[in-house]
Amino acid sequence: QVQLVESGGGMVQAGGSLRLSCLASGRIFSDRAMGWFRQAPGLEREFVASISRSSFSRDYADSAKGRFIISRDDVKNTVFLQMNSLKPEDTAVYYCSVGKSWRNYRNRDESDYWGRGTQVTVSS
Numbered sequence: 001q002v003q004l005v006e007s008g009g010g011m012v013q014a015g016g017s018l019r020l021s022c023l024a025s026g027r028i029f030s031d032r033a034m035g036w037f038r039q040a041p042g043l044e045r046e047f048v049a050s051i052s053r054s055s056f057s058r059d060y061a062d063s064a065k066g067r068f069i070i071s072r073d074d075v076k077n078t079v080f081l082q083m084n085s086l087k088p089e090d091t092a093v094y095y096c097s098v099g100k101s102w103r104n105y106r107n108r109d110e111s112d113y114w115g116r117g118t119q120v121t122v123s124s
Contacts, residue, residue, distance in 0.1 A: 002024070002113050007023075015085060024078070029077060068084070094118050
């Protein structure tokens with residue numbers, strides 16, 4: 001059974017940092033794109049960042065560029081999201097997913113495995 005489990009969320013003041021982790025189990029995803037979405041209350045789930053297999057390419061939402069860094073460790077079957085200079089508008093539940101393809105990863109319908117999410121709250 002495939003499982004994605006996120007961790008590392010929490011409450012932080014504006015300007016602070018958090019590092020999210022997503023551990024995959026049940027199969028190896030080194031051949032797949034992985035990444036992160038987030039969903040704030042009342043809003044749709046939106047793309048944050050993705051990383052291709054073998055870390056060849058990375059893609060970031062405009063809101064994440066220059067502040068967030070995505071990485072992966074295929075030995076540990078884990079993807080990370082280092083979030084720096086956090087803002088109150090980054091407050092959301094952050095979800096890890098596995099994409100069917102790198103090219104279409106931004107489309108959330110193109111992810112076929114999802115974690116349950118981890119809450120990130122940034123106070124002003």
